[in-house]
Amino acid sequence: MPHRTIPRPSQPPRSVERVKPSLLFPLQEPPQPLEYPALPCPPRDRDFTSAYTITTHIIPAAFPRVSQFVPLPPVPEHETRDERSARVERYASEFLALQTQHAPDKSEPQPTVLWSVLNRYVRADTSSGTGLTLLLLHANGLHKETFEPTLRHLFEAMDNEKRYQIDEIWALDAVQHGDSGLVNAQNLGSLFIWHDHARDILNFILHFLPEEVTHSGLPTNLPRVPPEASEARKRLGFASRKLVVIGHSIGGCAAALAAYSVPTPFSGLILVDPVIRPTLIVGTHRIQQYVIGALSRRSVWQSRDEAHSLLSKSPFFGSWDPDVLRSYVEYALVEDASGQVRLKCTNLLRIQEAVVFADGTRGIEAWSTLPYLDEGISVKWLVPPSETSVLGSYEMMQETIWSRPENASNSLISTATHLVSPDLVTRI
Known part of the structure; x- marks a missing residue:
């Protein structure tokens, strides 16, 4: 497959100010006792492949939340095309304004317990205990199962090339996406600060990821590890x-923020066209267009068959790898009481995807962390050509990727776009 690496810049980087970010707001144990919700979707067949089984689990998300709860705006049942267009523009402006009013360093934490849902894929033969553990973080608007076509490619490459062994994989739904979005539906508002996604990552790694890989089953409600184990991981x-x-x-951005804040548990980061970029190429107008686009897209279909048929004909979704699109239709949608199917990430159009887009400044923070990432963490960048990458121009991409040159590598995949196809991640 056509790919190459991006060399280090021959000229000194441009003078773009980097302000070393603050560490993430500390995690606390939520108040006890906790009443765990049920998983929102039926269990799947445990046999993911001949060598890996799959189970789904739930944990309390990071507590407390630095994202303040702001009630969702109303969505009229009936409105004209012009009224809908005006409402979308108004909501986009309101979501962006909320970000400036409720920055993490200006707000009191919100003591609401949200939940994180994860898939676990474990290898049948883990007796050696020498393989990798992967944690997968999806993009905005997607879901944890998005990676499953990629995993099948990874397993095939692993068996063919014998270069590495993956013992266990965990895939996390962000709190407003996929099954997490269904569980948290009543407690999601008009504001989301990406710091909380980074804190959700650390919450799982520090407090709920079991100490060792075993093939034995784990409870649906993962127990919290002992405090001394969490402290040892830190x-x-x-x-x-x-x-x-x-x-x-966004998953790459949050991963970088998490690894900067608590580096010791991380052996490596693989950043797949992450939203990590300097102030120079981020503009409010561009973010507003993302928000408007999310609010404007369709979110309800009569059936999964109709959803697949219509999405496959659209310029955006139709360009996806067919296996990824099938996964999207199967796992990003849920049947409602009327028999229709809708996106799991929202019950009011695509408000939650839009709310996530509205926080564009964390990518700037993540960009500033790059020179300070622990050199013991290997960093691999997987990026498409600059014209389709969120990293900006080739020069800015080059500077960003080599901000921390130690223990770093990259692959530029010439056939890719921001939404990479599943076989590209075999470049790890």
């Missing part, structure tokens, strides 16, 4: 795991 990392986090788009 100080020393894992004794029996080699954890590599793969983050796509």
Whole structure:
């Protein structure tokens, strides 16, 4: 497959100010006792492949939340095309304004317990205990199962090339996406600060990821590890795991913020065209267009068959790998009481996707963290050509990727776009 690497810049980087970000707001144990919700979707067949089984689990998300709860705006049942267009423009402006009013360093934490849903894929033969543990973080508007076509490619490459072994994979739904979005539906508002996604990542890694990989079953409600184990992970990392986090788009940004804040548990980061960029190429107008686009897209269909048929004909979704699109129709949608299917990430048009887009400044923070990432964490960048990358121009992409040159590598995939096809991640 056509690919190449991006060399280090021959000229000194441009003078773009980097302000070393503050560490993330500390995690606390939520008040006890907790009443765990049920998983929102029926269990799947445990046999993901001949060598891996799949189960789904739930944990309390990071507590407390730095994203203040702001009630969702009303959505009229009936409105004209012009009224809808005006409402979308108004909501976009309101969501952007909320970000300036409720920055993490200006707000009191919100003591609401949200929930994180994860898939676990575990290898049948883990007796050696020498393989990798992967944590997968999806892009905005997607879901944890988005990676499943990629995993099948990874497993095939692993068996063919014998270069590495993956013992266990965890895939996390962001709190407003996929099954997490269904569980948290009543507690999601008009504001989301990406810091909380980074804190959700650390919450799982520090407090709920089991100490060792075993093939034995785990409870649906994952127990919290003992406090001494969490403290040991903060100080020393894992004794029996080699954890590599793969983050796509917002997932890559949140992964970088998490690894900067608590580096020791991370062995490696694989950043798949992450939203990590300087102030120079971020503009409010561009973010507003993302928000408007999310609010304007269709979110309800008569059936999964109709959804697949219509999405496959659209210029955007139709360009996806067919397996990824089928996964989207199967796992990003849920049947409602009327028999229709809608996106899991919202019950009011695509408001939650738009709310996530509205926070464009965390990518700037993540860009500023790059020179300070612990050199013991290997960093691999997987990026498309600059014209389709969120990293900006080739020069800015080059500067960003080499901001921390130690223990770093990259692949530029000439056939890719921001929404990469599943076989591209075999470049890890």
